[in-house]
Amino acid sequence: MNAKGRAYKYGDNVDTDVIIPARYLAIQDAKELSEHCMEDIDKEFVNKVKKGDLIIAGKNFGCGSSREHAPLVIKTCGVSCVIAETFARIFYRNAINIGLPIIECPEASQDIKDGDEIEVDFDSGRISNVTTGRSYKGQPFPAFMQKIIENEGLVNYINSQA
Amino acid sequence: MSKMTMTQKILAAHAGLPEVSAGQLIEAALDLVLGNDITTPVAIREMEKIDRKEVFDRDKIALVMDHFIPNKDIKSAENCKCVRQFAIKHEISHYYDVGEMGIEHALLPEQGLTVAGDVIIGADSHTCTYGALGAFSTGVGSTDMAAGMATGKAWFKVPAAIRFILTGKPAPFISGKDIILHIIGMIGVDGALYQSMEFSGDGIQYLSMDDRFTIANMAIEAGGKNGIFPVDEKAKAYMEEHGRRPYTIYEADADAEYTASYTIDLASLKPTVAFPHLPENTRTVDEIGEKIAVDQAVIGSCTNGRLEDLRIAASILKGKKVKKGLRLIIIPATQQIYLQAMEEGLLKTFIEAGGVVSTPTCGPCLGGYMGILAAGERCISTTNRNFVGRMGHVDSEVYLASPAVAAASAVAGYITGPDAI
Numbered sequence A: 001m002n003a004k005g006r007a008y009k010y011g012d013n014v015d016t017d018v019i020i021p022a023r024y025l026a027i028q029d030a031k032e033l034s035e036h037c038m039e040d041i042d043k044e045f046v047n048k049v050k051k052g053d054l055i056i057a058g059k060n061f062g063c064g065s066s067r068e069h070a071p072l073v074i075k076t077c078g079v080s081c082v083i084a085e086t087f088a089r090i091f092y093r094n095a096i097n098i099g100l101p102i103i104e105c106p107e108a109s110q111d112i113k114d115g116d117e118i119e120v121d122f123d124s125g126r127i128s129n130v131t132t133g134r135s136y137k138g139q140p141f142p143a144f145m146q147k148i149i150e151n152e153g154l155v156n157y158i159n160s161q162a
Numbered sequence B: 001m002s003k004m005t006m007t008q009k010i011l012a013a014h015a016g017l018p019e020v021s022a023g024q025l026i027e028a029a030l031d032l033v034l035g036n037d038i039t040t041p042v043a044i045r046e047m048e049k050i051d052r053k054e055v056f057d058r059d060k061i062a063l064v065m066d067h068f069i070p071n072k073d074i075k076s077a078e079n080c081k082c083v084r085q086f087a088i089k090h091e092i093s094h095y096y097d098v099g100e101m102g103i104e105h106a107l108l109p110e111q112g113l114t115v116a117g118d119v120i121i122g123a124d125s126h127t128c129t130y131g132a133l134g135a136f137s138t139g140v141g142s143t144d145m146a147a148g149m150a151t152g153k154a155w156f157k158v159p160a161a162i163r164f165i166l167t168g169k170p171a172p173f174i175s176g177k178d179i180i181l182h183i184i185g186m187i188g189v190d191g192a193l194y195q196s197m198e199f200s201g202d203g204i205q206y207l208s209m210d211d212r213f214t215i216a217n218m219a220i221e222a223g224g225k226n227g228i229f230p231v232d233e234k235a236k237a238y239m240e241e242h243g244r245r246p247y248t249i250y251e252a253d254a255d256a257e258y259t260a261s262y263t264i265d266l267a268s269l270k271p272t273v274a275f276p277h278l279p280e281n282t283r284t285v286d287e288i289g290e291k292i293a294v295d296q297a298v299i300g301s302c303t304n305g306r307l308e309d310l311r312i313a314a315s316i317l318k319g320k321k322v323k324k325g326l327r328l329i330i331i332p333a334t335q336q337i338y339l340q341a342m343e344e345g346l347l348k349t350f351i352e353a354g355g356v357v358s359t360p361t362c363g364p365c366l367g368g369y370m371g372i373l374a375a376g377e378r379c380i381s382t383t384n385r386n387f388v389g390r391m392g393h394v395d396s397e398v399y400l401a402s403p404a405v406a407a408a409s410a411v412a413g414y415i416t417g418p419d420a421i
Helices: A030-034 A069-076 A089-098 A106-111 A143-150 A154-161 B006-015 B040-048 B074-089 B104-110 B125-133 B142-151 B176-187 B202-206 B209-222 B233-242 B307-317 B335-343 B346-353 B403-412
Strands: A002-009 A054-057 A081-084 A102-104 A117-121 A126-129 A135-137 B025-029 B032-036 B061-064 B094-096 B119-122 B136-139 B153-157 B161-167 B196-200 B226-228 B260-265 B272-274 B282-284 B296-299 B327-330 B378-381 B397-400
Touching: A030 A069, A054 A106, A054 A117, A069 A089, A081 A106, A081 A117, A089 A102, A089 A143, A089 A154, A089 B142, A106 A126, A106 A135, A143 A154, A154 B142, B006 B025, B006 B119, B006 B136, B006 B196, B006 B226, B032 B040, B032 B104, B032 B142, B040 B074, B040 B142, B061 B074, B061 B104, B074 B094, B104 B125, B104 B209, B104 B233, B104 B335, B119 B125, B119 B142, B125 B136, B125 B209, B125 B226, B125 B233, B136 B226, B142 B153, B161 B176, B161 B202, B176 B209, B176 B260, B176 B272, B176 B282, B196 B209, B209 B226, B209 B233, B209 B307, B296 B307, B296 B403, B307 B335, B307 B346, B307 B403, B327 B346, B335 B346, B378 B403
Parallel strands: A002 A054, A054 A081, A081 A102, B032 B061, B032 B119, B061 B094, B119 B136, B161 B196, B161 B260, B196 B226, B296 B327, B296 B378, B378 B397
Antiparallel strands: A002 A117, A117 A126, A126 A135, B025 B153, B272 B282, B272 B397
């Protein structure tokens, strides 16, 4: 499995309130909800993002609320992977549980610039910066989480265990 | 000899293991699964995809309608309707709707549904509140909630822990809010990322249960997986007064390992405010220096909407008027707190001071309704987050503080401590 696309770069502590503001949380349709993804930090994001693109961020990405709407809108926008130095723990769980690929990689988080073309090989955890020619090694998932990801989320994993 | 933290002991017992260590992946049995009107509809949709269609135990699920209720619009009404129908269909014992509901993290301990030794997950980030009682409780997403409702289990990576040794007696008007804001200011919003925050020390005896709920509640604002207090006489008395279930006391091993240890002298703390747009941007009131005028003050939320919070606010507002043009919004967190505040005359004090009193709701804390800010407006608030756009317009600002500071600032019209009033 691979991801390839343009990098959208953000800083530290990108919180769930800017990923999807609470004023939209009564919306239950994922497509409609995703039209507001990153709205309070980058109004143009939803107009620019294309299928396969990546979000690159600093420390503590997804801090704040437990709303699963946050990884959901990112996935629904077509984002193929989020790479950050660290993730807030509830966001981390939620991303795995709904099947949004995420990678912790401080080196990639610091080095990748907004607009760089990025390629990720999920099997090896290798992140390649096509624009600069540099590559980085991401943190692999523990086997248990890998199983959830292979099943495309927790629900399918539970059904497979029954 | 094991070297487990308090959190690790609770997790080991619920995983059926003699011992666990930091980093280990385990599956633990759940004592309670919680959801609200924002997160439960998503969980219900996920649950429909799970082959097992029944809930694992109708007595171990709590569904609390509290975020946008009484419903703020048609969509929020549809969400509550969806949860209500689910609760009826599955005969969920602890379903709380208008008239019985309160803000979930104030309501569940009050109703005796959370006790020491429990493992609790909730599809709400402030589920960590119940650590005040000596439970392991943590926030999760809706899919985890769905899996928890269906199977009664959840997967966890066993956390390492940071120890906070609280010593000394806090000065008057220094509350749990000042303590936790001080800690977040010290370690940062990711200072406890993936870890437990374990509190200990002789200073805990001076903290009321309401103070402890406030401190554990905001563990998530330091990135913590949970915050947890040892179970002392005050905690036991609280559970005996409210409890519906027996509790189990776990203690950290004497040689438990911590990644870091901080000692905090509670006597040295001053009223503390977190400036926009992160809870770690803290300053004590006397460090502020300039007059920061505010347009609104909110006293309420799962962090600070309990009876003691309202009593402190009323003691400052008694016989005074809020600054002309400033909106003071008071939100008792549960019906029982509301009733008690009425009987004690606190609501009369608030209204006479020029404030308004709402029925329980999370409303303004997350920018839902009941006190949304316009561009350029500022609010002093006893809530828990001050991110960009949290309470309304992206160009508005939220300053986090204790009920004492919020009440004093409402009178002064600018951010100030209770001593100035």
